[in-house]
């Protein structure tokens with residue numbers, strides 16, 4: 001018998017704690033595959049955020065650190081500056097990166113830190129119970145926008161990728177989505193490119209924003225969540241390469 | 245050399261691989277000095293966007309096994325407390341210099357010792373300690389740096405050097421030399437890439453029931469070892485003293501002059517000067533309190549270390565306080581006057 005598909009070694013052989021239909025598991029697998037394909041496991045250091053992915057080190061078999069909420073880009077800076085030969089990546093949610101950690105990501109990009117950031121945009125704070133994130137769409141009902149997000153009350157969804165793309169220190173910024181196999185393949189290519197740029201020593205920060213489903217706090221079945229990315233999220237967060 | 249520059253150079257001599265900081269008076273000389281010298285040494289200097297970022301850059305560099313430090317003054321140190329708590333939870337070594345200024349709030353830029361509580365009680369959330377030095381001369385500030393890096397590595401803790409605006413700005417001759425360091429354990433926990441070994445994880449989240457309690461017990465056992473082995477304290481003319489002044493840092497310099505003057509007047513005064521503020525010289529002060537004498541704690545605050553002195557004395561002797569808050573500095577005359585008043589009972593007794 002011929003094996004046509006196997007778990008990549010850097011992805012640990014264990015069930016995750018993620019809800020059914022959550023996008024984190026897919027994103028983890030893509031990162032693990034890329035690390036193995038590039039053969040960089042023994043020089044890669046990963047940074048887990050505060051958020052649903054805080055236990056990413058239980059699934060990704062590389063050296064990893066868990067850091068304070070939002071501070072991953074600063075931690076990555078400390079790591080990369082002292083270890084220029086290592087591959088440093090952070091994995092952050094939209095609360096972590098676009099709310100509490102906005103200063104850290106903007107300034108890491110502004111300094112042109114040679115790090116790779118995988119930014120999971122699921123339009124809510126998952127871990128704390130589905131509250132509004134800066135990326136929550138207008139009208140979206142969350143635990144803290146019971147009547148739906150209103151621009152007048154809560155402001156417009158924050159487009160971090162567009163914000164970062166204008167900075168000279170950002171080498172590569174792309175927005176992808178996990179809604180369907182073709183999109184997932186595209187996402188993998190983008191994340192791989194972000195890792196490759198760092199491995200080649202390209203100047204500047206590389207970031208891939210990934211539109212990712214959260215069926216639990218979007219209050220819909222997993223298949224519907226995939227559709228909602230296509231029908232709603234992509235309108236607010238257009239896909240494509242913004243820089244580099 | 246001013247104290248700020250001396251401590252910066254001492255950090256370089258101690259093998260500091262990386263400095264991260266955000267400017268704030270009265271410690272700007274450290275950041276400026278490091279920007280030049282770390283580059284000359286081919287080491288890392290980053291001016292961060294905030295103290296929050298600075299302490300997290302330290303966190304990252306330290307997690308990879310490098311010697312990393314930051315420096316700031318009171319308001320900036322407040323911003324770092326979350327990071328220092330995470331350093332404690334993750335058991336990462338770090339060196340933090342606080343050149344204290346008057347508070348609360350933006351306060352002023354005058355020298356102060358008002359961050360004693362914050363430094364010696366941990367400062368951030370959770371049950372933890374940091375090793376805290378309260379040096380009193382430029383030479384001692386410099387000497388503390390190597391010990392701070394060594395102890396931080398040995399115990400995997402944050403070591404805080406508490407200076408103040410005076411010490412930072414003061415010019416004094418100083419000898420800077422590499423001293424033989426301690427024998428330190430290997431950093432086999434460091435994140436270096438999982439090469440021919442299982443994955444290393446640096447974390448402070450412990451969810452399974454009882455696991456965090458276990459970590460806290462482990463941390464406490466470590467803190468107990470530090471308390472038992474690492475106290476540094478100077479006793480000056482305390483042997484026969486009726487009045488024992490307890491002071492640290494710049495306040496101790498002024499107190500020493502007052503003690504000398506009191507001795508000239510025939511008053512038996514002495515000085516206990518804690519150099520480590522945590523671990524505190526509880527044992528030394530407790531033993532001093534076994535004799536019949538009065539304690540006078542002198543601080544540039546409204547009374548913080550005095551609580552530790554009272555805990556150490558534990559009711560065996562009176563503990564009085566003289567302090568100047570908000571950037572005020574006690575004068576030799578003020579302290580001398582308090583010593584004179586307190587020495588009266590003995591004169592009466594012996595008459």
Ligand SMILES: Cc1ncc(C[n+]2csc(CCOP(=O)(O)OP(=O)(O)O)c2C)c(N)n1
Pocket residue numbers: 050051052053069092093094095096097122124125126127128133
């Ligand atoms: C300083 C601090 N503030 C708040 C929290 C609580 N908190 C934990 S995760 C989180 C939001 C996570 O949302 P996101 O980054 O979008 O990740 P997700 O859980 O959706 O994957 C918050 C507010 C915290 N841990 N620390």
